[in-house]
Amino acid sequence: MKLNARQQSIISRQPLKRPTSQLVPYKHVAMAIDFASQQGLNGKELLNRFGFEEDQYHFPDKQVSASLYSQLLLEIDRYTTEGDLWFRFGERFTFVSIGDLGHLLATSLNGREAIRYICEYYSLISCGTSLFWVNGDSAVTIERNCPALSREAQIKTEILLSSIARNASLLTRSTTTNLGFEFDYLRPSYYERYEQYLGSNISFNKPQCRILLSTEALDQPISLADEQVNASVLASCEQQLENQRIEPTIEEKVRSLILSSSGLNISREQTAQSLAISTRTLNRRLAEIGLRFDLIQRQEKHRYACRLLEEHSLTVNEIAFKLAFDSPSNFTRFFTRESGLSPSKFRLANTQSNIS
Secondary structure (H helix, E strand, O other), X not given: OOOOHHHHHHHHOOOOOOOOOOEEEHHHHHHHHHHHHHOOOOHHHHHHHHOOOHHHHHOOOOXXXXXXXXXXXXXXXXXXXXXXXXXXXXXXXXXXXXXXXXXXHHOOOEHHHHHHHHHHHHHHOOOOEEEEOOOOOOXXXXXXXXXXXXHHHHHHHHHHXXXXXXXXXXXXXXXXXXXXXXXXXXXOOOHHHHHHHHOOOEEOOOOOEEEEEOHHHHHOEOOOOOHHHHHHXXXXXXXXXXXXXXXXXXXXXXXXXXXXXXXXXXXXHHHHHHOOOXXXXXXXXXXXXXXXXXXXXXXXHHHXXXXXXHHOOOOHHHHHHHOOOOOHHHHHHHHHHHHOOOHHHHHHHHHHHHHO
16 A cells, blocks of 8 residues: 555654543543443442543543643552453453544554554553653663653553553454563562563563563554545544644643642642632633542652662652651651552662663
């Protein structure tokens, strides 16, 4: 199949490093709730707890905050010990289920074109993860908007990579994907599940999280390749990217104000004043995307604390003071609740990972 001029320009141009999407299609929420229900959890209770509305499932353009979606995944994760949980969930995201981007991948010429497309347009379906690849490179770099050693990062990675491995097999009608995977975190206790779903070419404790591409994978033809359909869907994906708001979202503005404040301790009222809106309007606009001010502030404090602990330049007591906690013990309780690890254990785990 010969590429038309528009397709050729997409494939050959230098990649744009698109910002990680802060919104997630509501359909992903519906899939997660349905999946949780099948694992024995109370789906309606989860809907109510996170303020989701079941009738919004039927609106394809409806979106929610990526942060809230991440919190939902973490809540589901709390109630299961199954090592393959998120691999099984990721396999549900076949090219048929992800809209225009899925159709774009399915009608691509080969693996090289499909890789380029998914990196270029991943922000249309992303949940706080971005992909970066330069044509000719032997790997795709995965970037997440959360600490590498966090459970959130691990869940997102397992969902993404199991989906990619599954789709690669479906699109090429091959039992092998000729892909390898590197992870920037310690090998989990259930690592055999990684081999089960991703193959044996996997390694942990690497500087970055990456998908390794072989020549065979890049040159593998796509069984449903269709130039005419591909050109039409490509135009639709381009239009959707153009429609994404260039203006920072209310969530992005709030996070920026929190991060720039002393101790990340700006109040709700001060934030509203800085945005030239009322506190009530701030609460309403955040609620529209399923967020609360206190939740955002807690997330940013936790992420900043993780970065400070990873840098090793400050003691735990100094970090507590820097983040405006009234005592180190209160900071330790906060961090342990958010991470599942105390600050000292988190720092030790990060040190061991870097040594390895």
